[in-house]
Amino acid sequence: MILHDFIYEWDGKSTSGEKPISWWPGSYHVRIVKLKIEDTGITYLIPFAVILKNASIPATMNISLRNYIHNFAQKISKEYDLNIDKTLWIELDGKIRVAVLNPDRQLASGTLYSISWRPIRPNELKMIKPYIADM
Secondary structure, eight states: OEEEEEEEEEOSOOSSSSOOSOSSOEEEEEEEEEOOOTTSOOOOSSOEEEEEEEOOOSGGGBOOSTTTHHHHHHHHHHHHTOOGGGEEEEEEESEEEEEEEEEEEEETTEEEEEEEEEEOOHHHHHHHHHHHTTO
């Protein structure tokens, strides 16, 4: 079930004192999906997926989240009440890749993550296929 479907833009500036997603402007089409299907009795270890696709409106806003996914995931998790560790972070960019966010250190100001990307697994692709057809 699609919970939210929107274009998320940032300007690369910070006026609130918070670190921006990246210091360069960007824009992504974001779709937040609840993977659990009602009435099946199945409990998912990862019940949500956030599907991302670069919106690339003007050429100047064509920054990739590949290196900034941890900042983006923290911001989206906070705004939409998602558990960052129990969410599948998927980027559609030619290939479909999944971000693996491993918490490295807990600091007073937040958590530092190590980031790696992997190809999507067949069972994950099967679950999200209906949601990516029109992206």
